[in-house]
Amino acid sequence: MRSTETSAERFGAWFKQAAERAGYDTTPGSGGRAALAAATGMSPSAIGRTLEGKTLPRPSQYESIARVFRVDVREVLVEAGIISAESWAEQPSGAVRSQSIPLEQQLESMGITDPELLAMAVANVEHAIELSRRRAERGAAANA
Incomplete structure (x- = not known):
């Protein structure tokens, strides 16, 4: 072996x-x-x-x-x-690190600026993220 x-x-x-x-x-x-x-x-x-x-x-x-x-x-x-x-783990001093762009700002950059549509889009994305997390958890539990 x-x-x-x-x-x-x-x-x-x-x-x-x-x-x-x-x-x-x-x-x-x-x-x-x-x-x-x-x-x-x-x-x-x-x-x-x-x-x-x-x-x-x-x-x-x-x-x-x-x-x-x-x-x-x-x-x-x-x-x-x-x-x-x-x-x-080694990062050169002065390394540029990316910052997360808030979801609302990302959507606005895509042209979704109406407050009602923006709120709806944010809710949909957050819901999709939650569903993905749940499915991943179910998949992991089923394979355990």
Whole structure:
């Protein structure tokens, strides 16, 4: 029995957990793998090989994985063994950090300025976020 785990195997375990936290059912034949492939731009077979710990994604796919799993791309790179966790923590002095833009301001920048429509859009987005969180929790509970 092999005692050392490969980068692909470690990443595969993390990828499976992250997918399930994001609400994807990774059971073969469930449709979750196909949905994950469509969302990340990976092929269904690449999703399967990644989940099985057989291979790492292509470098061009890490950003879409981070977006789909709603994590910082550096976390994906650390989990893939591309950068160390220590290098992530190191920030050059004077580094520019992005600030979150409030939802209302984002909607206004898209042209939604009417107060009633703005309130409705905010409520809809907040509701969608809550539904996504609940589905992810149900998926995680079902897979526990």
